[in-house]
Amino acid sequence: MRADAQRNAARLRTAAAELFGEQGLQVSLKEIARRAGVSHGTLYNLFGSREALLDEVVADLAATRLGEAARRALACPGAWEGFAGYVTEVCELQAVDPAMGDVLTRRFPDASRLMAVCDNSFAAAESIIERARLDGSLRSDFTASDLLFFFASHAPLARAAASAGSDAWRRGVSFMLDGLRAAAAKPIAVEPMSAEQINRLLMP
Amino acid sequence: MRADAQRNAARLRTAAAELFGEQGLQVSLKEIARRAGVSHGTLYNLFGSREALLDEVVADLAATRLGEAARRALACPGAWEGFAGYVTEVCELQAVDPAMGDVLTRRFPDASRLMAVCDNSFAAAESIIERARLDGSLRSDFTASDLLFFFASHAPLARAAASAGSDAWRRGVSFMLDGLRAAAAKPIAVEPMSAEQINRLLMP
DNA sequence: CCGTAACTTGACCCCGCGGTCAACATGTCT
DNA sequence: AGACATGTTGACCGCGGGGTCAAGTTACGG
Incomplete structure (x- = not known):
């Protein structure tokens, strides 16, 4: 070259x-x-x-950012605090950094490295969720797909709010977290989507 | 003519x-x-x-649809059931009908009749929320802006899921509702946005 | 210092969006 | 029936997107 x-x-x-x-x-x-x-x-x-371009420019950054968040979550002594901190941290990334928001929100099947990052993050989320579920603090019917779904719906408005100088997206996150405690759970009839279904949903 | x-x-x-x-x-x-x-x-x-065109074609439809939902909510004997039913019903509208989704999600300031419908709906939501708060079932820090924020983030993915034949958006709604019961509430530090702030957020 | 291979450029293609307007067509009223 | 107002049409404008490629430029090895 x-x-x-x-x-x-x-x-x-x-x-x-x-x-x-x-x-x-x-x-x-x-x-x-x-x-x-x-x-x-x-x-x-x-x-x-x-x-x-995404693979070269965004993939590594996303990997470290999301990896760090996941690492911190699993290193946290309390399983629930780890989980809640993870959710909050990722939402903050989404609010503050449009690129991060889109990483969780859109799918670019041809960006193989980025896709790998997504898959890793999904796996990490599964561990974090699993830990908090086993611990009895997180409701047992909550899955990684549910979390991904939440992230995906959350990103656009959070970004808009943040760029308008508001932190109000944190309220939505708090409400959600309060609904995810095992103690708050009421039974749900509907099945979660599979990871593939969500991935298809997020394709451009 | x-x-x-x-x-x-x-x-x-x-x-x-x-x-x-x-x-x-x-x-x-x-x-x-x-x-x-x-x-x-x-x-x-x-x-x-x-x-x-929106004013002529969408405004009335939206008014009756949303009005009906609000009416039903207030007619419901239980304040909480009224509130939860309202949220679910509106989310269902969003999932099933892209037009309804956008009515809650986007703002067209020049469509005056449609804007009036939005304002009325916001007021209706306030009553429904107020009733459930006074009743002690809905957490007291939840506002109509919070609900609007939730609707706005919820609409796009719900629509996508529904048009892919999935009901999974209902899970997110349920989690959220579980977090909105007074019993589930943990204190929140951040202030809600004003209705005007959200309106600005939703402008195209 | 020069030739060649590697690279850059910008004009060009297609597309679809919102929007305007002169030329044309057609209802309507006497 | 005829004339005028009322409507309709589609070519046209400017914009910006993705994408391609012949022609021109530049780096670099001999």
Whole structure:
């Protein structure tokens, strides 16, 4: 790879990171090129697709952010506090960082590394949930799909609220958490969706 | 108004009702005209704007649907059952009918009749909430803005799930309701948003 | 220093959106 | 029946999205 191409790729990566962080994962590719000070042809030349860009720019970041949150949750002495902290932390990520919001909210099947991150996060969420369920603090009918569903519905408004300077999304999270304690649970008739069903739901 | 114009207006109204019901309130106006078998110029000629169309086609429907739900809630002997039934019923409307989903989720300031419907619904929600709060069954820190916030985040995924043939959105509603019982409440630090703040949030 | 391979560019394609308007058609009233 | 008002139409505008590619430029190895 020639030196100038490398420079351009770097510029594009940082521009993409900025714009994904400001506007979410579906900014126009031409706008990314514009911000990088490069022709959009070059972007297509160097990356070929939005998905490739996502894999290079967002996947690692998301992995560490979500991984950290999960790690903290499992390291927490109380299973419930771990779970509740995890939910809150992820919601905060969503509210503050549009890119993170979209990672949990949209699916880009061709971004394989990103998809892997999603799968890992789902697995991590399952552990966190499992721990709190076994512990008796989390209601026993709550599944990782339910959590994913909640995250997905939560993200857009939380982001809007946060960018309007409000923390009000925290209220919704609190209400939800209060409903997830085992003590609060009333029986539910409906089955949860499978992870695949939700994934299909989130495809663009 | 000439007879043919009346015919065309009628056709456009029904086409608009259909498409709003199938795809939500932001279908392309040209597509509405296409479905009505009429030039899009005619649509602009007869209505002038999407908002005018909304006022003529969606406002009444929404008013009766939401009004009915509110009426039923207040007629319910149990304040909590009234409240919970109202929430569930509205969520069902959102899941089943994209137009209804958008009425609660988006704001079209220039559609004055529709906006009036929204305001009325908000007021109705306040009564329903107030009744259940006074009754001691609903947690006392829950406000109509919180409910609106919940509806707004809930609508898109619920619609997607429903159109994929799943009822799973009901689970989220149940979790939420379980967290709204007075008995389940833990204190919350954050203030709710004002109705105006949320309205601004929902503007297109 | 020069030739070639690697790279960049921007004009161009297609699409669909909202919106306007001159030219045309058709109801309607005398 | 005829004339005028009332409606209709579709081409046209500007915008911005994704995507491609011939022509031009630039880095780099010999």
